[in-house]
Amino acid sequence: MKVPETQRDTALDTTVMAVTRLRLTDFRSYDSFRFDGDSRPVVLTGPNGAGKTNLLEAVSYLAPGRGLRGARLSDIDRRYGKGGWAVAATVQTQEGSVDIGTGRDAGNTRRTVRISNNPAQSQAALAEFVSVVWLTPQMDRLFTDGASARRRFLDRLVYGFDPSHASRVNAYDHAMRERLRLLKAGRRDSAWLSALENAMVEHGVAVAAARLSLCEHLSEISVAADGPFPRARIAAAGVLEDDLRKGPALAAEDRLRAVLAGNRGLDAESGRTTEGAHRSDLAVAHIGKDMPAELCSTGEQKALLIAIVLAHARLLARHNGVIPLLLLDEVAAHLDVERRHALFADILEQGAQAWLTGADATLFDELSPNDAAFYRVQDASMTPLLK
């Protein structure tokens, strides 16, 4: 596929985030797996059940969170394996090549992380090094399902800009759970509750502000985009966001603090936290059709998601000089030829290391052997595919 050299964003001072080495141990269908590559896109084709998505999932654990399937850590243990699993990778980052190890030891309920061979305090540290965004077939319902998946998607987009976002979201959730636990237990220790509410206010308003700012920037890029992917209006929605749009952050903090204190009885009774950063949502509209995303067709919704992911990569390159890893599971199969080629062209133009999967290798005919590294995946092993 020809991409004019002048169009390549990578000519600027940007780093292409890329996995150049990947080792898996007892990770789902893989007992032991090795991949060594460069920063080009990786195309994985092979039959159903071959292990394509498992590889993308393994890469997704290089970022904080529960991976692209949102799986329970113990479900990842290879069946009939020794128990526990491990992912080790070398990632090309802005800090140079960084070795990352993550996994679950048998008997351990937590995921441990090692960065350059040093244990990290929490997975949130991964956000300092790796930016990765994914699209999976399960996300086809992102706009119609509940807000929590949209929030997680949005938060992952924020990680790339603000690595402390992951730990702020965690700190907010932790304080919220603790407050609710106290309230449900009927403990009205006012000083303790106030301390937890203060933590919710401090982290919650920062989290909402980061979501708001990212959406504004993304929207700007997406609104100005041309090409076959729809232009999208992207906004962070919620009471906190409204407050932040209307006035200073301090006022939003004061209001949330008062609301939390006032809602103690209500929250104790209902067993849920009525207001806060956990209620935010991602609101997307298809500009060309003047239609909220949830009312668009399945294909249009997919195209909107791709437009957001591509806009995000551009934004990250522009602001932070990093082109994120893109994990695009079965995305090509759902696009018509024009959009499929436009997606490939955009990935090559940006220079991103995209991991693309599909059952059918002909979907990727447009890409030349120089454009990407091609592999056939079968029975949990991966062999180079000669084109």
Ligand SMILES: Nc1ncnc2c1ncn2[C@@H]1O[C@H](COP(=O)(O)OP(=O)(O)OP(=O)(O)O)[C@@H](O)[C@H]1O
């Ligand atoms: N914990 C596990 N231990 C062993 N095998 C597992 C585990 N979890 C999932 N698998 C198996 O891994 C295999 C490969 O799954 P994967 O989702 O990667 O396939 P795929 O190549 O993406 O297929 P498709 O084209 O259908 O999406 C499946 O047969 C699945 O049952």
Ligand SMILES: [Mg+2]
């Ligand atoms: Mg799959």
